[in-house]
Amino acid sequence: MKLVGKDLTCERGERVVFKGLDFAVGAGELLVLKGPNGAGKTSLLRLIAGLIEPAAGHLELNGGHKDLSIGQQSHLVAHQSAVKPSLSVRENLAFWSEFLGGGDIEASLDAFALRPLADYSAALLSAGQLRRLTLSRLKLVARVLWLLDEPTVGLDDNSTGNLRTLMQDQLDRGGMIIATTHVDLGMGDATTFDFAALEARQ
Amino acid sequence: MSVLKALIRRDLMLAWRQGGGTGTALGFFLTVVVLLPLGIGPDQALLQRIAPGALWIALLLSVLLSAERIFQPDYDDGSLEQMALGPAPLEMIAIAKAFAHWLSAGLPLAIAAPLLGFLLNLDPALILPLGIAMLIGSLALSLLACLGAAITVGLRRGGMLVSLLILPLYIPALIFGVSASTAGQAGPDITSSSLLILIAIVLTFTVVVPLAAATALRAYLR
Numbered sequence: 197m198k199l200v201g202k203d204l205t206c207e208r209g210e211r212v213v214f215k216g217l218d219f220a221v222g223a224g225e226l227l228v229l230k231g232p233n234g235a236g237k238t239s240l241l242r243l244i245a246g247l248i249e250p251a252a253g254h255l256e257l258n259g260g261h262k263d264l265s266i267g268q269q270s271h272l273v274a275h276q277s278a279v280k281p282s283l284s285v286r287e288n289l290a291f292w293s294e295f296l297g298g299g300d301i302e303a304s305l306d307a308f309a310l311r312p313l314a315d316y317s318a319a320l321l322s323a324g325q326l327r328r329l330t331l332s333r334l335k336l337v338a339r340v341l342w343l344l345d346e347p348t349v350g351l352d353d354n355s356t357g358n359l360r361t362l363m364q365d366q367l368d369r370g371g372m373i374i375a376t377t378h379v380d381l382g383m384g385d386a387t388t389f390d391f392a393a394l395e396a397r398q
Numbered sequence: 399m400s401v402l403k404a405l406i407r408r409d410l411m412l413a414w415r416q417g418g419g420t421g422t423a424l425g426f427f428l429t430v431v432v433l434l435p436l437g438i439g440p441d442q443a444l445l446q447r448i449a450p451g452a453l454w455i456a457l458l459l460s461v462l463l464s465a466e467r468i469f470q471p472d473y474d475d476g477s478l479e480q481m482a483l484g485p486a487p488l489e490m491i492a493i494a495k496a497f498a499h500w501l502s503a504g505l506p507l508a509i510a511a512p513l514l515g516f517l518l519n520l521d522p523a524l525i526l527p528l529g530i531a532m533l534i535g536s537l538a539l540s541l542l543a544c545l546g547a548a549i550t551v552g553l554r555r556g557g558m559l560v561s562l563l564i565l566p567l568y569i570p571a572l573i574f575g576v577s578a579s580t581a582g583q584a585g586p587d588i589t590s591s592s593l594l595i596l597i598a599i600v601l602t603f604t605v606v607v608p609l610a611a612a613t614a615l616r617a618y619l620r
Contacts, residue, residue, distance in 0.1 A: 245483055247619050267483040276476025282415040283408075294404035295484055333480075 197223040197259035199244070199266070199341060199372055204253035206239045213239045216398065217253070219389055221341075221372045226363070226383055229376040231391025237376035238274070241343040244374065245272045260340065270341040275349075277330045281319035285310055285329055288318055292333055299336035307335040308358050324350045331355075334362055342366055344375040356382075401486040402494040409498035412471075419467065423460045423503040424510060430456040431514045442519050449518035450528055450579040453511045457504075457532060458539060458568055464503045465543035465560050468495050469551040473618065478551075482619055488612035496544035496607065504536030528579040534596050535575035541603040542567050548611035552618040571599055 198220060205215040213236040221227045229237045242248045244255065246267035257266050279288050286301065293299035305311045308328035313321065321329065327350040334342060342363075348356050360382060363373055375381065413419030434452055435445055472478040481491050511532050512525040520528070545567075546560035553559060578592035 247479065247482065249620070268485060270483060272479070272483055274476060274479065276474075276479065278476040278480045280408075280412060280471075280475070280477070282412060287411075291404055291408045292480070295401055295481070295486075297400070297485055 197257070197340065197370065197372070199257050199260075199374075200255070201244070202254045202256075204240075204243065204255065205251040206236055206243055206248065207251040208239065208248075212251075214391065214394060215252070217394060221374060221387075223259075223370040223372065224367045226367060226373045226375065226381075226386040228381065228383075228386045228388045229374065229391065230378075230388055231394075235391035235395070237391060238345050241272065241274070241345055241374065241376065244341075245270055245343055247272075257341070266341065269339055270343050271334050271339045272343045272345075273330060273334065273347055274345045277326050278333075279318050279321075279326060279329055281317065284315050284317055285321070286314040288329060289332065289336060293336050296337045301336070304332040304335040307362060308332045308355055324352060324355065327351055328355050328358075331359060331362075334366075338369070338371075340371050342371065342373040342375075344373065346376055346378065348377065348379060348381065401484065402490060405481075405491065405494045406498045406501070409495060410502055413464075413467075413498070413502035416467075416471075419464065420502045420506055423464045424506055426463055427456050427460040427507050427510065428514065430459070431517050435517060435519075445519040446521055449515055449520040450524060451576050452518055453515060453520070453528065454532070454535075454572055454576050454579065457507050457511060457536060458572060460507055461499075461503055461536065461539040461543050462546075462561060462564070462568075464499070465547045465564075466557050468499050468544050468547040469615070470547065473551045478615065479619055482615075488615050489608040492544060492548060492608040492611035492615070493604070496541045496611075499543060500537055500540035504540045505533070508532035508536045524579060531575050531578035531593060531596060534593070534600060535571055535578075538571040538596070538600045538603050539568065541600070541607045542571070545603075545607045545611050545614075548614040551615065571596065574599065 200220045202218055204217040206213040217240070219227065229240065231237055239248060243250055244266060246265050255266065257269065260266065260269055289301045289304050293301050305314055308331060310328060310332060313325065318329065331347060347359055351359065363383060366373055431453070438445065469478065482488060508529065512529045515525065515528065542564050546564035549563060550559045574592045574596045578596055
């Protein structure tokens with residue numbers, strides 16, 4: 197399985213965010229996106245998920261499910277939490293589990309040690325706990341491609357460790373991860389894509 | 399189907415627990431109906447004449463009032479984006495959300511209206527036709543509210559715009575809704591034909607609204 201992007205151009209409004217971008221991620225591989233703010237890291241993730249149409253170029257998931265879009269085979273963890281404050285932690289997970297076609301709520305609660313908070317309203321969570329709840333969706337249903345936008349922001353050391361475990365599991369299963377980050381994820385071998393280099397080349 | 403069930407159940411739970419849901423719609427409806435006779439004065443014949451129309455307008459405004467919460471909270475917190483990556487197309491999500499809105503706002507109001515009609519000296523013979531017409535008509539109102547909410551979801555303070563955009567589309571539903579409600583005064587034929595046209599309006603919106611709403615949502619998610 198391989199996700200390939202060829203000669204991708206992304207435009208937001210009238211502005212060209214990036215052009216001529218090539219990348220490839222294979223099964224079990226982690227691609228780390230680096231670059232200054234506004235370079236287009238988040239735009240690339242949203243483009244892969246299918247939320248933004250590429251202005252030019254081509255995106256293909258070889259060996260993926262034929263009837264599903266790339267977005268439907270991806271987990272996108274962005275800055276927004278997609279958590280409802282008036283539902284409890286467990287109810288939030290239960291909704292996404294049912295919506296996404298059945299998932300393991302208990303395992304998700306354990307992935308980021310949220311079990312003690314399971315029956316509290318999500319409105320009471322701290323920023324870091326909210327982030328953990330958002331990330332625990334990764335464990336809820338298996339998806340072949342993970343698109344993580346600065347996943348470690350707001351996480352304490354323990355939770356960063358938990359995230360690392362989850363990511364390693366995904367890679368070991370033959371999944372793919374594309375993550376943007378400004379810090380070292382500590383994930384061993386990862387391919388790095390540098391947006392600054394892309395801009396310099398042009 | 400479990401996708402739609404999950405979404406409808408969650409939206410109902412949120413409408414029940416959060417402000418701006420069922421409580422606000424019912425409260426607004428009650429306020430209008432209670433204040434109207436006080437503003438118009440104790441002319442019972444006049445009240446009886448305007449009762450069906452007044453109830454319909456109160457229903458329409460209450461539904462419109464709660465339109466914003468159909469998509470806005472989900473857009474703001476990223477839920478809508480996640481739903482777009484889910485197994486169901488946005489068209490199905492739009493129809494599920496419109497239905498959930500009807501269950502949480504339209505349906506309770508349609509049930510309450512004939513009862514609150516007593517405050518407006520509503521002709522008892524009209525209770526049944528009014529109830530039926532409102533039950534069906536409020537579906538059209540919820541569908542249009544869903545369309546308006548989708549079109550304005552990314553705009554700050556879009557509430558005003560929703561009213562302006564959607565109001566013209568509300569007019570046919572209002573005309574045939576009131577006409578179907580006042581059957582007892584105008585003969586039985588009017589009832590059935592007005593009611594049938596009202597049903598036709600609902601069916602048309604059921605097809606058109608999800609397509610239009612999903613197109614608008616896709617544009618905003620970019």
